[in-house]
Amino acid sequence: MNTLPDIEKDFAQWYQDIIYQAELVDQAPVRGCFIIRPYGWAMWENMQQYMDARIKATGHQNASFPLFIPQSFIAKEAKHVEGFSPELAVVTHAGGKQLEEPLVVRPTSETIIHDSFSRWVRSWRDLPLKLNQWCNVVRWEKRPRAFLRTTEFFWQEGHTVHETLQEAETEVQLMLNEYVSFIQGQLSIPVFVGEKSASERFAGAERTYAVEGIMPDGRALQMCTSHLLSQSFAHAFNIKFQNREGEQAYPYLTSWGITTRVVGATIMTHGDQKGLVLPPAIAPIQVVVVAIFKNDEEYQAVANELDFIQSNLADWRVFSDLDRQKTPGAKFYHWELRGVPVRLEIGPRDAKARQVVLVNRFTGQKTTVPFDQITQVVAAEIKNIQDGLYKKAQERLERLVIVGQKLTEFGPQLEERGVACVTGWCQSPECEQALAPYKASTRVLLDTQKVTHCFNCSKPSPRDVLIARSY
Amino acid sequence: MNTLPDIEKDFAQWYQDIIYQAELVDQAPVRGCFIIRPYGWAMWENMQQYMDARIKATGHQNASFPLFIPQSFIAKEAKHVEGFSPELAVVTHAGGKQLEEPLVVRPTSETIIHDSFSRWVRSWRDLPLKLNQWCNVVRWEKRPRAFLRTTEFFWQEGHTVHETLQEAETEVQLMLNEYVSFIQGQLSIPVFVGEKSASERFAGAERTYAVEGIMPDGRALQMCTSHLLSQSFAHAFNIKFQNREGEQAYPYLTSWGITTRVVGATIMTHGDQKGLVLPPAIAPIQVVVVAIFKNDEEYQAVANELDFIQSNLADWRVFSDLDRQKTPGAKFYHWELRGVPVRLEIGPRDAKARQVVLVNRFTGQKTTVPFDQITQVVAAEIKNIQDGLYKKAQERLERLVIVGQKLTEFGPQLEERGVACVTGWCQSPECEQALAPYKASTRVLLDTQKVTHCFNCSKPSPRDVLIARSY
Structure with a gap:
């Protein structure tokens, strides 16, 4: 029997050890990839089963789009290609020959799905179109950690098309709320929910909302996202429909996803010195x-x-x-x-x-x-266990998240004390960049206004922001 | 409303049209790949749900192994690399750089799974080890047809390790029988079951068993396979265990899989002039x-x-x-x-x-x-529909499969009349090659002996063989 490292003193090593000792994963011969062993995969299957039922109950249908995307597709939406280029894995040879056009292994499927939408959507009668797929995606990962950052990971990605901006916004919130009740109810993890800043947005989205947990070391873990893509991709992929007035119009798109990261979040949130403590809802x-x-x-x-x-x-x-x-x-x-x-x-x-x-x-x-x-x-x-785990995690979260006024004061505490911070922000990118020396970033904008001035420039802050180092 | 081509006169075109008209698939911008639309994917999900429950009920656990396999792994088993090389898709660039070792997109996962087995198997107490994964695989396809031959396809692949040859054989038959009851009971498709000839064997296997349906045009469709890999891969990947006598020994391996091809088989077997006719068990x-x-x-x-x-x-x-x-x-x-x-x-x-x-x-x-x-x-x-579909397909199968003595007699009928043939075979590769001019091949060896002499050389035949053109 191996002893686990002290969870209070060396949380990172505890995580690194428990995932192998509990036989959740094993190392793979390909850098950044992991083998998910039966006990770890069964956790994900239980999570999938719940979310899949919710996705279907909210009017979405599952489909399957190809693993490979022509390189030219990724390039069609300017911010999208800029955001994903450094992470792509590219197939250049197949069937014994060099390919005329290299194929990207999907890092996400907006481009190939929107290409189909441009053929399927003709009239307002075809809308809303609400699809989902469960699949593997690949983003080349320089600092891999099992479940948290892996080159290949597993997720569902929902993709929808709507007549109006209002309907698209409703969809984005609908799925964000589904994620929150899944994470709180099934995984017993308390969360922060809100919009991302421009710099943290999905590449090509108009708005990105995220659900963030606070791990025991005070670092934030983004567990899922829901994007209002709005019309940028519709323009890039020429998705048009005849609206109720008989005119050609561009629809409003959304996408949203939750990944195998939530397995890592569940391990970290509830584990103790003896090992894993699993929420009954997803325990194998x-x-x-x-x-x-x-x-x-x-x-x-x-x-x-x-x-x-x-x-x-x-x-x-x-x-x-x-x-x-x-x-x-x-x-x-x-x-x-x-x-x-x-x-x-x-x-x-x-x-x-x-x-x-x-x-x-x-x-x-x-x-x-x-x-x-x-x-x-x-x-x-x-x-009792399902509820107790949530309550305990909620109490810890309240200890781990401080309210801070000035970055110079709370900044050093983020790493030293292992905490996150709710503070005010003028919402300028310049002040956001001041977080870099502390290895921290804005996580989500909040609906509260506990602090009325920006953590950096002291200008007025319309709403609070969660600031943390992140996974 | 589009009219479907005459199913009796132009079956191939009927298939080609129904899959689009019923919105099962759409073309993808990547050659050989298809988009599986919600109605088609729901058929596969129903099939998965049944088979997954059976796989678990027979003592297997699901896991997940990486999509990418180092090129050197594929090369470790000589016949395996020879069989799969022409079909591989290769990632040569990732994260903005050329990779030191190219990565193959898995065509099947024996090599990467056996590499893990070599670390996990130490003693007879670790055996049997019975794993399965549901995933996508890629084999570069020159003549793609939706569901039947596609570059990316979906399947489950089971991989097991056993102490003795006998146990491995029992496993191979266990899963073969599961497939047969799934295909007959859920898909209402009558089948031939048996061993493959050496030339039709899985690359690296000692024996391959398959389940073959006979489509309405008389062509055989291989729906799944169950392989006795025996010890070749154990040697190649150095999988050893301490046996009950305390000695180091090589275990016996199996693998078995069923793919999205069965969706195509279901469409072809039951469809009529009005379109699809779906077995209730898997109908969305x-x-x-x-x-x-x-x-x-x-x-x-x-x-x-x-x-x-x-x-x-x-x-x-x-x-x-x-x-x-x-x-x-x-x-x-x-x-x-x-x-x-x-x-x-x-x-x-x-x-x-x-x-x-x-x-x-x-x-x-x-x-x-x-x-x-x-x-x-x-x-x-x-x-009644579930049973009636099987009965009708069984009656047609009996009409479509003739008993033939000499290749020169039944050979031309395979294409002209659209039939398959049960005949005798001396089991020599030379006689098997005589089928090539008729675009036919041996499908499976049967337990019957309706014909006592080889279709080609007239030497004695120990058992019948099913001969057909194939999908």
Whole structure:
């Protein structure tokens, strides 16, 4: 058994170690790429399943667009090509020959999807058009970290077309709100939500909204974005429709996505010194039943009760650990490291007394539970853990986010104390650039006005901004 | 409304037209790639959902391995590199620089997965190791056809490691049987199953088993494969484990996959002159309720009943067509083209009489169904269509597959009559090559011995072989 680094003193190393020890990922032979192992992939599958249902319930349909995009497509929207060029992977040879036009491995699919939209959209009757795809994308990553920054990553990207700016804005907010309820409700992560500054905007968007979590080291992690692309891409890809007045018009576009980064956010937000602590909603195993026995007779006595216990746990993802090689202690360690929310222990004496010992991974509390109360007690514990994780993370977030007036005062604290800061900002790019020496940036504009003057120039600030170092 | 080409006289053109008219695919700006539109993608999602559950139920776990494979990996298994080299797409530039080692976009993932296996497998206690991934793969395609041959396609690839040859063989057969029950049960397609000849084997495998359908034009379509890789890849990637005797040994590997080709097979097997006919199990919409009305009053009378009807159809994927622009005739055409198994029509008089008119897409039969019998009648129709499609396809298959003695006799018939042939074969590569002038090949070896002598050399034949032109 390897010991995890001190989570308080060396959070970065703790993360680096837990992702391998809990068998979430392995290194790949290609720089910047990672192998996602079954336990890590199952977390993502649970997240996908929830979000996919929500995406469909809000009137979107899934489709699939090609992995490869002609290089000339990327170049069509001026800011888009400028933003993505340094990160592209390019296929130059295929089928044994050099290609006439190199193909870009998609870093995002606006260009190839908008090309299709230009053929599919003819009339206002074709609108709104609301598509989504789950896929892999590639952005060449110089400083890779598993889940957080990887050359290949996984996401959904939604792409929609609307008659009016108002409808497009409504769509952008709709999906932003879906993301927030997913992240808060399923991942138990408290967040900041708001618009990005011009310099942090998606390449080619008119407005970008984002959801940001604050990790235990005070750094912000952008978990998803929702973009009002407006008409720039419609012009670039010549998407036109006949409007209700019979005139040719350019529609308003949006795009929005959430990535495998949220797996990293979940690990960092809830983990403790013993390892992962997973929100039940997305835990691959929600309840582990650990059989405790010394010999064949005891094994049999315990094993005989497992069917009954499992039949009382039909609503949850359950795994029964009947391993005959490992000691009970090794099993406890194994499942605590992997963050299984509820552990039920049953030994021969428990079997006889028709009870189990329940251990809550989040609180560490042990409770003896009679067989006939297992269903209701487990249901209550699962709910308590889901809610408790959020509450604990919310309390930490409140400690980690300070309100600051002047950059010269709060700037040094960002790294020294590991905090983020809510402050005022005149919204000029010049003042934003003053954050660079502190390795910090504006994360999102907020609806509050706790501070009335800019952190840098002291001019009036119309609204607060979240400032942090970021992942 | 476009008319479909005559399905009897020009099947190839019928396929080419139906996939666009039913909005299953669209052309992509990259040669060999296709856009899969929502209706086509929903078919694949339904297929995935079923197979994913079966893959998990048979003890496999999903994981994710990188899209990119170092070129040197592909070269490690001699036959593998020989087989795949002409089809590879290669990334030579990334992040603005030329790469030191080019990266291949995975054509299949044996090499990169086996590299991981060499690190994960240490002892017989780590075995069996049974992984799967759902992903996109790329094989440069010179003569692309949507779903059937595309440069990028979608599949699951299972990869397993076993202690003994026997266990590996059991795994190969287990998944082959899963595929057969999926294809027969969910897609209603009758099949031939068997081993491939040496020349048709997966590059690097000891044995390849395949499931082949016979399309209405008599051509065979390989729908999936299950490979006994045996120890060749274990040697190439140095996968060793300590066996139960304490010795270092090479394990036995398998791989198996099913692709988006099965969408094409489903379209071709069941389609008719009116368009698609979809097996209910994978139909994106199983029941369409078409409202018929002439004015607002009638619209309201019909619309008032839809909630009630839908509440009786909660077990199925239902869509209610309340479009106010289209005529009923246009709606019927639209949903027939898309192959929705069951159509319920309801007009104002039906609403008053509390009944619907049910139209079976497969048989064309119309039935009047009182509201209180909707659930049971729809259930019966759905089952009848699923079974009827299989029966009809089975009957056609029996007509399309002739038993032949001599290649000189049955060879010309393969193209002229559009048939496939069961015959005898001495199993020599020389006789297999005699099929080339007829554009035919051996598809699978069969367990029967209807013909006792080779189709070419007349030497004894131990077992029959299926011979056909193929997709």
